[in-house]
Amino acid sequence: MDTLLNRRSIRRFESTPIPPKTSELLELAAQRAATSQFLNAWSAIRITDPALKQQLAEIGEQPYIAEAPLLYIFVLDQRRNAHIAKEQGIDVSADGFNLASSYRFLQAQNDAVLALHAMETAAESLGLGCVILGSVLNDIDRLITLLHLRQLTFPVLGLAIGKPAQQPTLKPRMPRSMQFFENAYPADFDNEEFSQSLISFDATVHQYYDLRHADRPVAAFSAQIKKVSSAKPSRLNDIGRLAPKQGFDIRTQPEQEH
Ligand SMILES: Cc1cc2nc3c(=O)[nH]c(=O)nc-3n(C[C@H](O)[C@H](O)[C@H](O)COP(=O)(O)O)c2cc1C
Incomplete structure (x- = not known):
């Protein structure tokens, strides 16, 4: 463990x-x-x-x-x-x-x-x-x-x-509830709980420093997803x-x- x-x-x-x-x-x-x-x-x-x-x-x-x-x-x-x-x-x-x-x-x-x-x-x-x-x-x-x-x-x-x-x-990971579901996949992510979890995860990720670019914190998770999606x-x-x-x-x- x-x-x-x-x-x-x-x-x-x-x-x-x-x-x-x-x-x-x-x-x-x-x-x-x-x-x-x-x-x-x-x-x-x-x-x-x-x-x-x-x-x-x-x-x-x-x-x-x-x-x-x-x-x-x-x-x-x-x-x-x-x-x-x-x-x-x-x-x-x-x-x-x-x-x-x-x-x-x-x-x-x-x-x-x-x-x-x-x-x-x-x-x-x-x-x-x-x-x-x-x-x-x-x-x-x-x-x-x-x-x-x-x-x-x-x-x-x-x-x-x-x-x-x-x-x-340690690089942060998303709240468990965003990644583990029970018995079925959620209908959508358009709900308050998900939005709040994402806001908090974005903030946590944005405090992490990748030693490859130690002069600045990494981008928020949402920003990273946006970047990769539109590459x-x-x-x-x-x-x-x-x-x-x-x-x-x-x-x-x-x-x-x-
Ligand atoms: C399939 C896969 C490919 C990866 N390729 C690279 C890579 O080419 N170079 C690199 O520096 N890290 C690579 N990584 C490491 C990821 O960037 C890293 O696991 C992720 O950012 C989370 O950070 P952590 O492993 O420190 O928790 C890869 C990870 C996986 C699972």
């Missing part, structure tokens, strides 16, 4: 290397995570080459990626299973090959995220700090090329791990183009009769 209730992202690390015994433990913890239908549909690539770390930091536009003593890129992975299925006599190039389906793409993504989160929690329980890296997806094409990601694999997230060289305060379309939306290129059939299926 202490580990989970005190977790926050760490973006500055001591240069101290992480001993191999520790990384082995973290990898075992990741492998222990639950996995849909026991397909183990994820893999992780340990990035140890400094030049490659540097290239990933360029993609992410975040220098701390290059400085992380331990860095992993988690990928959703049906390739290994497709190989096994093929050995078992399955025609993996057939239309409708199940491991390439949109459902399996989604569940493989879930597998990868759960494994990454297990690794993050394990690292934090050992006093290490982590930051999850969606920024490595800024240029998925380049990431796929750099890591030689083959058919039926797709990048999910990075995880940077190291001894913390900063002690950020220009970016390469991050390439998944619809790139998932099929990686062999996944994420097209809309005709409605099935039940």
